[in-house]
Amino acid sequence: MKLIENSPLDENSRVKYVRHKDKKRFLELSEHIVPNISELEDYQSEQRKDVFKNLDYIISFIGFEGRKSLFWGVFKVHSGRYNLEKDQYEYDLEEMPQFNALKFRLVIDWGDAERSWHQHYHNADKKVIELYSDQPMEKFPGYEHIHLSWNQLKYVIDKESWKIALQNQKAVYLITDISNGKMYVGSAYGENMLLNRWQNYIKSGHGGNIQLEKLSREYIENNFKFSILDIFKSTTDDQVILNRESWWKNTLLTRTFGYNAN
Structure with missing residues (x-):
């Protein structure tokens, strides 16, 4: 929390942690291989349930190796709507550039509740495991x-x-x-x-x-x-x-x- 507080998140912000780990669509995800960002953005913005309702921000991670999670970014939730034809909720999300220095470098421990892929931010902090010296794909x-x-x-x-x-x-x-x-x-x-x-x-x-x-x-x-x-x-x-x-x-x-x- 200390890495991202007050820029622009604060104690009044409505925030969730989000962890993406889809075995069918993102088999190649790891700390070494950064995903196809446009595909991941589409995947995040389309949800079957209204999981981002009434949120100001989401803090997104990519899951790999059990509980390990690679930081992707902080996204502002501008709006959400239900698409009746596709039977899904669609969100307008904007990535906050303030956190680019940590993008695909910061690794955290998601915790015991691996199946709980979206969690309220203020309920629990996340332990930082590692901070890569550079973006993984550079190496x-x-x-x-x-x-x-x-x-x-x-x-x-x-x-x-x-x-x-x-x-x-x-x-x-x-x-x-x-x-x-x-x-x-x-x-x-x-x-x-x-x-x-x-x-x-x-x-x-x-x-x-x-x-x-x-x-x-x-x-x-x-x-x-x-x-x-x-x-x-x-x-x-x-x-x-x-x-x-x-x-x-x-x-x-x-x-x-x-x-x-x-």
């Missing part, structure tokens, strides 16, 4: 932890720690279309290796792949997830990479049911 999390949306990849691709990690490794990678489950297996072994390959996706959207060129850039940006299947040293023979790429295509059946044309 490369390790190849095995990469599961990035297109927007996340665009954000990290020019960060120094990511560039160093990606440009020195050959790899077999996976692109997953979350709208239909189709997958694409690709490989990176040329100049600047994985960095160069993924930079091409950010630049063109499709990376020069025949099947992906048929999709609109907007569709790709909204539905594609990037991850790594195999990672190799820069000295590994290129044929080893190609053999593993082919093995993954056969295993995941991406030529038959996915986006691989060959």
Whole structure:
């Protein structure tokens, strides 16, 4: 409470703590991977019950690893309305910029009542566990932890720690279309290796792949997830990479049911 009091919250403010943890929609959430913010904003502003009724502010967190919760921000509740067609309440929320210095850096213990995802602010304080030195995505999390949306990849691709990690490794990678489950297996072994390959996706959207060129850039940006299947040293023979790429295509059946044309 001391970290956020009087700016603009005070003892008269009507406030709730809110903790988002949706296993179906935000599987990739962790202290390392910042979510697709626009998707999370939509998710927060649409509720089945009138949980933000008569509130001035909500203090939002992202849940991960049991009770751990990563601070997202403080939002002013301007108004709320019931959408009869969608059978949901919709809120106009404004993020308060005063707390940007703590955004995706502050980790708290949510407490024992994990299922109680919205709680009144003045009833109990929250214990601070950690304050990261920088935003989590600035630091490369390790190849095995990469599961990035297109927007996340665009954000990290020019960060120094990511560039160093990606440009020195050959790899077999996976692109997953979350709208239909189709997958694409690709490989990176040329100049600047994985960095160069993924930079091409950010630049063109499709990376020069025949099947992906048929999709609109907007569709790709909204539905594609990037991850790594195999990672190799820069000295590994290129044929080893190609053999593993082919093995993954056969295993995941991406030529038959996915986006691989060959």
